[in-house]
Amino acid sequence: MKRALEQALPPVVTLVLVVGLWEGGVRLLGVPAFLVPPPSAVASSIMKERTLLLSALATTSEGALSGFALSLCLGTLAGIVLSLSRRLERGVYPYTIFLQTVPIVAIAPLLVLWFGVGLRAVAVSAFIVSVFPVVANTLSGLKSVDPRLTDLFRLYGASELAALLKLRLPSAVGSMTTGWRVASGLSVIGAIVGEFVAGFSEGSAGLGITILAAYRQLRTDLLFGAVLLASLLGLALFAGVSLAARLLLRRLRARG
Amino acid sequence: MDLSVEAGSFVALVGPSGCGKSTLLRLVSGLEAPTAGTVSVVPAEVSSPATRSESDGKRIAFVFQDAHLLPWRTALDNVALPLELQGVAREEARRRARAPLGDVELDDALERYPDQLSGGMRMRVSIARALVTEPDLLLLDEPFAALDELSRQRLDERLRALWARRRMTVLFVTHALSEALFLSERVLVLSKRPARIVLDHAVELPAARPLALRSELAFVEQSALLYRALEAHGGLDEARA
Numbered sequence: 001m002k003r004a005l006e007q008a009l010p011p012v013v014t015l016v017l018v019v020g021l022w023e024g025g026v027r028l029l030g031v032p033a034f035l036v037p038p039p040s041a042v043a044s045s046i047m048k049e050r051t052l053l054l055s056a057l058a059t060t061s062e063g064a065l066s067g068f069a070l071s072l073c074l075g076t077l078a079g080i081v082l083s084l085s086r087r088l089e090r091g092v093y094p095y096t097i098f099l100q101t102v103p104i105v106a107i108a109p110l111l112v113l114w115f116g117v118g119l120r121a122v123a124v125s126a127f128i129v130s131v132f133p134v135v136a137n138t139l140s141g142l143k144s145v146d147p148r149l150t151d152l153f154r155l156y157g158a159s160e161l162a163a164l165l166k167l168r169l170p171s172a173v174g175s176m177t178t179g180w181r182v183a184s185g186l187s188v189i190g191a192i193v194g195e196f197v198a199g200f201s202e203g204s205a206g207l208g209i210t211i212l213a214a215y216r217q218l219r220t221d222l223l224f225g226a227v228l229l230a231s232l233l234g235l236a237l238f239a240g241v242s243l244a245a246r247l248l249l250r251r252l253r254a255r256g
Numbered sequence: 257m258d259l260s261v262e263a264g265s266f267v268a269l270v271g272p273s274g275c276g277k278s279t280l281l282r283l284v285s286g287l288e289a290p291t292a293g294t295v296s297v298v299p300a301e302v303s304s305p306a307t308r309s310e311s312d313g314k315r316i317a318f319v320f321q322d323a324h325l326l327p328w329r330t331a332l333d334n335v336a337l338p339l340e341l342q343g344v345a346r347e348e349a350r351r352r353a354r355a356p357l358g359d360v361e362l363d364d365a366l367e368r369y370p371d372q373l374s375g376g377m378r379m380r381v382s383i384a385r386a387l388v389t390e391p392d393l394l395l396l397d398e399p400f401a402a403l404d405e406l407s408r409q410r411l412d413e414r415l416r417a418l419w420a421r422r423r424m425t426v427l428f429v430t431h432a433l434s435e436a437l438f439l440s441e442r443v444l445v446l447s448k449r450p451a452r453i454v455l456d457h458a459v460e461l462p463a464a465r466p467l468a469l470r471s472e473l474a475f476v477e478q479s480a481l482l483y484r485a486l487e488a489h490g491g492l493d494e495a496r497a
Contacts, residue, residue: 146324148320149324151287151318151320152324152337152338155285155286155318156338156342157341157342158341162340162341166326170326170328252327252328253328253369253370253371
C-alpha cells in the first residue's frame with residue numbers, strides 16, 4: 001500500500017504542479033482564452049459538453065477498435081504467412097514497410113473514394129497506421145525460435161502445423177505482444193486522422209470531427225477537452241492491451 | 257573417418273572443440289545430410305528428417321548442451337512432447353511420460369515449469385524427454401558441460417545406470433576425459449580438424465561403477481592414456497582432465 005502510494009505520488013505531484021502553473025500563468029499574463037484556455041475552463045467545458053464528447057468518444061473508439069482488431073487479425077496472419085517461406089518474405093516484406101511510410105493524411109481522401117464517408121474509412125485508416133508493427137513483430141518473433149528446439153521438432157518428424165502451433169507461435173508471443181501494444185496507440189491516431197478527412201457520418205461525429213469543429217468556432221476549451229479524451233482513449237487501449245499481454249505471457253511463462 | 261558402433265554399446269567421443277564431434281552427432285541423427293560418404297543406422301539408412309516415418313523418429317533421440325525445454329510447458333508436458341509430435345494422443349502421452357521422469361527421480365516435480373527447476377533438474381527433464389520414445393540410439397552432445405562438477409558426476413552416475421538397464425546404443429560427446437571414461441565402454445579420441453580417430457580405447461573397468469572409481473589406479477592410468485593421445489594431437493587446451 002505504501003509502495004503503491006510512493007509509486008503514484010511523483011506523477012500526481014507533477015500533474016498538480018503543471019495544472020497549477022498553467023492556470024496561474026494564463027490568469028496572471030492575461031492570455032486570451034481562445035489561444036490557451038485555463039484548465040478550469042477546459043474542465044467546465046468538458047462538463048457542459050459531456051453528452052457531445054462522450055458520444056464522440058464512443059464513435060472514435062469504435063473506429064480505432066475496429067482498425068486495431070483488423071490489424072491484429074490480418075497483421076498476425078500476414079506475419080505467419082511471411083514466416084513460412086524465406087522467398088515470400090524477401091519478396092513481400094519490403095512492401096509492407098510501405099504501409100509504415102505512407103502519409104496517412106495524403107491517402108485518406110482515397111479511402112473516402114473507396115469506402116465512403118464514415119466508420120469504414122476511419123477503421124481502414126486506423127488499420128493502415130497500426131498494422132505494420134503487428135506484422136513486423138509477429139514475423140521477427142516467429143523467426144527467432146531456439147534452433148535446437150527446431151531440431152528437436154524435426155527429429156521427431158513434427159508437421160509444419162505442429163511446429164507452428166506448439167513451438168513457433170508460443171515462442172513468438174513475447175515479441176507479438178510488443179507489436180500489439182505499439183499498434184493499440186497508433187490505431188487511435190489513425191482513427192482521428194481518418195476522421196479529419198472521412199469522419200462525416202450521418203449520426204454521431206467522432207473526436208476528430210469535434211476537434212475540427214471546435215477549431216473553426218475558436219472554442220479552444222472544447223478543443224482541449226477533445227484532445228484530452230483522445231489521449232485518454234489511446235492510453236486506455238494501451239493499458240488494456242498491456243494487461244492482456246501480461247496475463248497471456250504469465251500463462252505461457254515467456255519473457256516479454 | 258570410418259567409424260562403426262555396435263548396437264547396445266556406450267561410446268564416448270572426446271576431442272578438441274571445433275573438430276566436428278557435434279557435426280558427427282548431427283549427421284548420425286539425420287539433422288544434417290553428409291556432403292560425402294554415408295551414415296547408416298541399421299537396419300535402415302538415415303535419410304533426411306523430412307522423409308522419415310514415425311517409426312524412424314522413434315529410434316533416435318538427441319540431448320543438447322543445454323536442456324532446451326519449452327518454458328510454457330510443465331516437466332511432464334515437456335517429456336510428453338516427442339510422443340505428441342509422433343501422433344500419440346495428449347493424455348496417453350502424458351501418461352507415458354511419467355515413467356522416464358521417474359527414472360531421473362523427478363516424480364515430485366511433474367507439474368513444475370522449467371523456471372521453477374534447477375539447472376541439473378532441467379537437464380534431467382531433458383534426458384527424460386529423450387528416453388520417452390524408448391530410443392535405440394541416444395545421442396548426447398556435451399549434455400552436462402554447463403553444470404557444476406557435483407551435479408555432473410551425479411548425472412553421469414544416473415545415465416550410466418539407465419544405460420545398464422535399457423542397453424540402448426549411446427554416443428556421448430564430451431570435453432571431460434574422466435567423464436568419458438566413467439561412462440563408456442569405448443572412448444574415441446579425435447584429432448583436430450580434419451578429424452581422425454587417433455585412439456580407439458576399449459575401457460577396462462568393471463560394469464558397476466561407483467563414484468569412487470574415479471580415484472582408483474586403473475581409472476587414473478587409462479585417463480593418462482587418453483590424456484597423452486589428446487596432447488599429441490593438439491586437443492589439450494580445451495580438454496579437462
